[in-house]
Amino acid sequence: MPQDIKVIQTKLVEWGNKNYDHYPWRSAKNKFHALIAEIMLQRTNAEKVVPIYNIFILTYPKIKNISEKEEEKLINLLKPLGLQKRNKNIIKLIKKLSKVSIPKTKNGLTKLPGIGNYTANAFLSLHLGVKASIIDVNGIRLWTRILGIKNAKLRIEKADLFSLIDTFTPEKEFKEFNYAVLDFSRKICKKRPKCEICPIIKECSYVKQIIP
Numbered sequence: 636m637p638q639d640i641k642v643i644q645t646k647l648v649e650w651g652n653k654n655y656d657h658y659p660w661r662s663a664k665n666k667f668h669a670l671i672a673e674i675m676l677q678r679t680n681a682e683k684v685v686p687i688y689n690i691f692i693l694t695y696p697k698i699k700n701i702s703e704k705e706e707e708k709l710i711n712l713l714k715p716l717g718l719q720k721r722n723k724n725i726i727k728l729i730k731k732l733s734k735v736s737i738p739k740t741k742n743g744l745t746k747l748p749g750i751g752n753y754t755a756n757a758f759l760s761l762h763l764g765v766k767a768s769i770i771d772v773n774g775i776r777l778w779t780r781i782l783g784i785k786n787a788k789l790r791i792e793k794a795d796l797f798s799l800i801d802t803f804t805p806e807k808e809f810k811e812f813n814y815a816v817l818d819f820s821r822k823i824c825k826k827r828p829k830c831e832i833c834p835i836i837k838e839c840s841y842v843k844q845i846i847p
Contacts, residue, residue, distance in 0.1 A: 639838060643781070644805045644812060646834045651815025654822070656681070660688060661761070661814070666737055668692045669762040673754050674725055679716055687716055700733045701726060724749025739763060760813050768797060768804040769813050773820035778803075780824060783840025 658681055660672030671691065675684045690712060701709065706726055713722040727748035738744045744755035756767035770778065778800055779785075805812050823829050828841070836842050 640803055643803060643835055643838050644808075646838075647815040647819060648805075648808050648811050650819060650823075650834050651811055654818060655814065656818050658685065659692075663692075663762070665692070665696075666762060667698050667732065670737060670750075670758050671725060671728075673757045673761075674721065674728070674749050675713075675716060676757075677721055677749075677754060678718060683716065687713065695729075698729060698732045701729055721749060739765075741767070757813075760809055764810070766804065766806060766809045768800045768809075769817070770797060770800055771817070771820075773824070774800075774816055776826070777816065777820035777824040780828070780841035781835070781839050 660669055663669040663672065668688075668691075672684065672688050675688060675691075694712065709726055709729075710722060713725060716722065725748075728750070731747060738747070739759075741752075741755045741759060744750050744758060745752065750758075753769060753771065756769045759765040760767040760769060775796065778796060782799060784796075823833055830836055830839075830842055833839065833842075
């Protein structure tokens with residue numbers, strides 16, 4: 636692998652520290668709220684989640700059993716986020732967590748309603764202090780560019796891509812690194828990348844392909 640892993644780690648973390656997005660769930664001390672936020676963020680823009688999340692944490696400061704009447708209220712609260720199946724899973728999750736503690740392992744988390752590998756890894760690394768690599772759609776674009784992988788969906792399985800990204804995720808500053816990747820891939824390495832202000836341009840295979 637030609638990329639200097641340590642250089643990429645350092646530059647992304649430094650960029651992230653200077654350009655950190657202060658979304659309310661990122662500083663959430665309540666793990667229940669943090670977990671719900673990660674589910675709300677599934678395939679949904681963060682700016683769209685903010686107002687719904689803020690109402691949610693005021694309405695539901697603690698995990699509690701939800702009555703049928705309360706379910707309707709919660710569905711209406713979540714409706715602007717779309718993805719109705721995801722919203723129903725949130726209700727199932729709240730009911731489940733009113734009876735059991737939030738798991739602290741990936742295996743335990745993925746057994747809960749609405750939580751897959753990405754959400755489990757995000758919750759572990761960003762809220763529980765457990766090293767885990769996270770990658771969303773924007774992250775796939777970022778890493779396939781850095782690594783010079785073309786037509787990622789056709790030529791490489793996501794599991795293989797996760798394995799590669801594990802190599803780049805640092806042992807100590809994984810939380811800062813993951814936040815940096817999320818923000819960087821959304822703000823700089825967009826569909827039309829801002830290569831002119833990219834701090835890792837020298838380490839990026841994509842730039843070397845378009846500018847020999």
